[in-house]
Amino acid sequence: MTLKNKKILITAAGQGIGAASARACAAAGAQVFATDLNGDLLANLAGIDGIETRVLDVTDAEAITSLAAELPDLDGLFNCAGVVHHGSILDLDDAAWDFSVNLNVTSMVRMCRAFVPGLLRRSKSQGTASILNMASMASSEKGFVERTAYGATKAAVIGLTKAIAADFVAQNLRCNALCPGTVDTPALQGRIASAPDPVQAEKDFIARQPMGRLSTVDDLTPTIVHLLSDNSSFMTGQSVLVDGGCTI
Numbered sequence: 001m002t003l004k005n006k007k008i009l010i011t012a013a014g015q016g017i018g019a020a021s022a023r024a025c026a027a028a029g030a031q032v033f034a035t036d037l038n039g040d041l042l043a044n045l046a047g048i049d050g051i052e053t054r055v056l057d058v059t060d061a062e063a064i065t066s067l068a069a070e071l072p073d074l075d076g077l078f079n080c081a082g083v084v085h086h087g088s089i090l091d092l093d094d095a096a097w098d099f100s101v102n103l104n105v106t107s108m109v110r111m112c113r114a115f116v117p118g119l120l121r122r123s124k125s126q127g128t129a130s131i132l133n134m135a136s137m138a139s140s141e142k143g144f145v146e147r148t149a150y151g152a153t154k155a156a157v158i159g160l161t162k163a164i165a166a167d168f169v170a171q172n173l174r175c176n177a178l179c180p181g182t183v184d185t186p187a188l189q190g191r192i193a194s195a196p197d198p199v200q201a202e203k204d205f206i207a208r209q210p211m212g213r214l215s216t217v218d219d220l221t222p223t224i225v226h227l228l229s230d231n232s233s234f235m236t237g238q239s240v241l242v243d244g245g246c247t248i
Contacts, residue, residue, distance in 0.1 A: 001222075001229045004029035007074050007122075008228055011058050011111065012081035014041025016185035017134070020217035021078060021224045026050030028225050033071060058107035064114045073118030076228040078132045079108040084191065085149035092148050104153035105160065108133055112164060116173070123172040128233045132224065133161045135177040137243040144208075154179075158239050165237030174236035176227050181243030182206075184214040210245040219244075 008025050012018040014036035022034040022045055035056035036042050042053040057063050058081045082104045085096050112131060123129035138144045139154035157177055164175040182188065182205050195201035206214055223242050226232050241247055 001225050001231050002029050003076075003225065003229055006030045006076055006228070007033070007072055008076035008078065009033040009035065009071070009074055009115065010078045010080055011035050011056065011107075012037075013053075014038050014044065016187060017180070017183060017217050017220060017224075018078075018080040019044060020221050021080065022051055023048065024221035024225050025076075025228065028229070030076070030228075033074075035067070058111060059102050061110050064107075064110050068114035068118070071118075073122050074115055074129070075119070075122050075126065076130045076132070077111065077115050077119065078134075078224065078228065079111050080134045081107055082134055082154075083150075084147070084187065086191065087146050087148065089148045091146070097149055100149040100153050101156075104150075105156045108157060108160060112160075112175075116164075116168070119173050120168065120171055123168075128172045128174065128230055130228050130232070131161075131164060131173070131175040132227050133157050133175070133177045135161070135179045135239060137179050137181050137241060137247050139179060139239075141179055141239065141241065142247045161239070162237045169236055172233075174232070176232075176235060176237065177239045178220070178224065178227070179239050179241045179243065180220055181215050181241075181246045182209055183220065184216055188214070208246060209243075210248070213244070215242070215244055 008030045013022045013034035022032050026032045032051045035054045037057050039055045045051050085100050119129040135157040136154040138147045138151045161177040192198050192201045
């Protein structure tokens with residue numbers, strides 16, 4: 001697979017899946033615009049050929065609009081930013097719900113609204129362009145305990161993805177959603193560390209994966225590159241599960 005001559009923007013690229021995706025896309029030949037709220041994390045990508053970094057708060061509509069005006073037209077957009085709220089609906093106050101919706105869904109709406117015009121120009125001139133939205137196996141694919149806000153917002157991401165795909169399929173702008181299983185990232189390790197019994201918490205996360213292990217970011221990056229590349233030019237509106245068999 002190649003991303004040669006493609007310009008791709010990735011959100012939440014400072015660590016975890018976003019950082020691994022930025023490296024993988026650059027290695028495949030793309031010019032990557034790696035964005036994150038945390039500029040210190042973006043320093044981890046400094047000096048890597050093919051990667052430019054930008055500080056971006058994806059909950060800031062004006063910042064998104066400004067960045068879209070600054071950058072060239074994109075061939076690919078990976079909306080990776082999101083948050084996992086822990087708790088049932090009885091633990092979900094309005095503030096936590098609003099934050100989950102804003103970061104997990106509204107930010108993607110704003111990113112797509114800002115960058116779709118350029119993506120359409122690229123799809124017209126190059127034959128295809130691609131949006132990839134981060135969803136989850138915890139969504140319309142499967143319910144998980146104490147993931148009310150997360151599951152609901154990630155299900156909304158899948159609906160958003162299908163709507164965008166339907167609107168622009170005739171113009172060769174594709175839109176797909178990635179639905180990972182439990183991935184060993186700094187965010188997951190933080191949730192494990194904050195649990196009352198971290199050892200048991202890690203065992204519980206592993207136990208729900210039929211393959212008997214957590215996913216690594218390297219399990220996901222080949223699919224991410226594929227969905228942003230021309231190799232997937234006949235795929236759109238799909239929820240692509242990379243979940244180690246959790247939903248079978």
